[in-house]
Amino acid sequence: MTLRASRFAPAALAGLLAACTLGAAQADEVQVAVASNFTAPIQAIATDFEKDTGHKLVAAYGATGQFYAQIKNGAPFEVFLSADDTTPQKLETEGDTVKGSRFTYAIGTLALWSAKEGYVDSEGKALSDNQYQHLSIANPKAAPYGLAATQVLAQLGLTDQVKAKIVEGQNITQAYQFVSTGNAELGFVALSQIYKDGKVTGGSAWVVPADMHDPIKQDAVILNKGKDSPAARALVEYLKGPKAAAIIKSYGYQL
Template sequence: MAFALATSAAAAGEVQVAVAANFAAPMTRIAEDFTAATGHTVKLSAGSTGKFYSQIVSGAPFEVLLAADDETPTRLVKEGHAVASSQFTYAVGRLALWSATPGLVDNKGAVLASGKFKHLAIANPKLAPYGVAAYEALKSLGLEGAVAPKVVLGESIAQTYQFVATGNAELGFVAVSQVTVPGKPATGSWWLVPPHLYTPIRQDAVLLKAGENNPASQALLLYLKRPQVRQLIASFGYS
């Protein structure tokens, strides 16, 4: 998706961004504001961090990665695919247990132990850091084995959300940012999973080698550090 400035700017450029699915909605808003402020256009591709890693090392022309973890950017730096000095944490994600059905999920997550559901959607932990966090939470609760027969895996946190939104799974572990959109009432029922139950989901940004000499790529990373942008990110439920 591209966001173009209404009036042309001689120095305006374009940046291709791979963004973790959980951050797609905030980044869409940020991209619009960034274009309005700088004239640079942004092409967003949303998906799982694991798949982006594979695409980047295979030569995909992404210039900036907004990952759902801090490990993938670090790995890309070590392997020579990203610029070390550019890496920073742009958000810390939070995990939620969500159902599209009002009242199904209580404020303590007790529904997980009740067994009163047929399917539990979780992002594939091999591809999505939020899936890793979900399994960590289940293990902390002593429920990993009990719910295993009911788990359905999504390729990304976006697909996991869709499983629940469409009713193909009664509940699922999603990103808080998917259920707390600024200006819109939350739907269904959800439980904010206590952060001590899983490793903090530190989401890092990094400049990829393909964007090293692109002023638009560098400008976007600087823009993400602005106080007003960090406030916007927080409004989507990130800490």
């Protein structure tokens, strides 16, 4: 019995090593360009994604328009999580994406926010009261949330009134930072930056009604550099699953 066991031990060991090697080969790393508004959700999703799949997510954060330029210039991103649907669609039309991989992973919500408690009421009257010196928004040419902010101002008839007060961030993260550091009393930010599990986490805010601006449909797509990447495909599928959906909703997005 002992001799028989010793004869089969090398084969069993070889099988075990092969399984370990296969598992290591299947684990991969995916380079992801992530719109700034989605920073907190993707960080939370990454933890579960890596635990459940073994793949590692490496993210870069920035404005959608800037990512478009970087992708066109050969940046090594394999998956793009945009803050709009038009930029991924444009990349798709231009042949820079894997056909059929584009989908809407979240619908964003715009909020008017102040770091001061009680400064902004539930109807956003602080905006028209005009008692502030600076209003922060993201660059409307590069960031969809910035474009939405300009549409809200236009609908309220405040474009000319607040023009001299606007401080413009390169992306929605910088727009948020202007307010959080006190450099602007008010700012249009992504709700996801100030919201968790059903409530605003600090300061005061007006959640802007969705009909005051174009829908902020956020699309994801696999880029050509990720066409042969198991991790890229796995991430896209994971974003469509229940665990990711629960996290996305918890930050105030719609699906």
